[in-house]
Amino acid sequence: MQTDNANAETRQAPDESPNPKEQVVLRAARAVFLAHGFSAATTDMIQREAKVSKSTVYAHYPNKEDLFIAVVEAECASHTRKLRDIEFRPGMLRETLTTLARAYATIVLSQAGLALFRIVIAEAPRFPALARTFYLAGPSVAAELVAEHLADAVARGELDLGELGRDAAARQFINLVRSEPQLECLTHPDAAPSAAQIDQWVAAAVTTFVRAYGRG
Amino acid sequence: MQTDNANAETRQAPDESPNPKEQVVLRAARAVFLAHGFSAATTDMIQREAKVSKSTVYAHYPNKEDLFIAVVEAECASHTRKLRDIEFRPGMLRETLTTLARAYATIVLSQAGLALFRIVIAEAPRFPALARTFYLAGPSVAAELVAEHLADAVARGELDLGELGRDAAARQFINLVRSEPQLECLTHPDAAPSAAQIDQWVAAAVTTFVRAYGRG
DNA sequence: GTCTATATGAAGATAGAC
């Protein structure tokens, strides 16, 4: 390894980059924006958090808006990745839905998930494109995953959706999983939910959905 | 009427008050805060919107925070009032739930309802008490109303909640009604939902709930 | 209470040296 390092410094280190200031700035901006939102966050706070100077921030991002956009997009991508990494074990509908719901709820109810929701929703009138990105990266991806598994369950005869379409049913399920605990956490910002509490919410959502549309 | 108006000016006009500047300021603050949130709103905007001077604002409210709190509390009270004014006609569970859900959804999905949600959620870390107030004034009141009607339905044998408590079931129902359309509207701030669209969402929620717990 | 005018501080963004 490292026999030919003549032009090494011209390449970006692909991972665990030692000190490319852009990453440092982005990480600091993430922390500051997630904690304070767009308007209350200041470039001074970001600069201090990153331990760089003001002009280093502006060397990599033309202004505060673009830095905010970069942060939100990176955060959305990160959550999408986590959703796609869910590991399913073969099993009945109820287990599959529980696995999916638990993974989704854990993301949504994490500190980062709640903070991202706050800032995206708050700034949606000013940054409508970001709101769309968020929707497509999170709820939409989760619903697609659910829809695939619902299709399997319908094929196996475990499910009867009635007049409801698969996609509509999938959206309803993930919204059923998300709504109550998310509202609870958003309006009670001091208390973080335990894993046991999350499991309870998940179980309640799965139960309702299976009672409504399960067969057997 | 009005035979004795000697001390009339010492009393507040109960309605349609001609020009008490405090009301003017509060209304202007409401418009500005709901449109821009807390941090991005400025006292200049409020002052201009109210067509009064800076010191008139500060004569009635000591600072921006307290004005914000007054706005949010008034808005919460207004929504609570609307919820308590829902008129029910005697009927089966499905109609009752539909009436309630439609009224709640109409409030939540109104421009004012969405804007209030945005700012309360965004500022919950900074104003946790306001977030609690919001929760108690809106979702909590709606859930209580639902719980009462669920109790009736259980007594009539129209409903079997299984192991789920009445309050938990009521919360789940209103969250089922709220979650999907609210997320949709929050992340697509340009498109306002039609009454027909709202009815469709309401019907989907009621159908799922009745399929899950209805008897008959 | 209400106004005009202003104090005071902090924000976003840039200049210019290295």
Add this chain to the structure above:
DNA sequence: GTCTATCTTCATATAGAC
């Protein structure tokens, strides 16, 4: 690219006259 120092604008809040 990175820093220090600074420009400009605009925010919250107050002073003092009426």
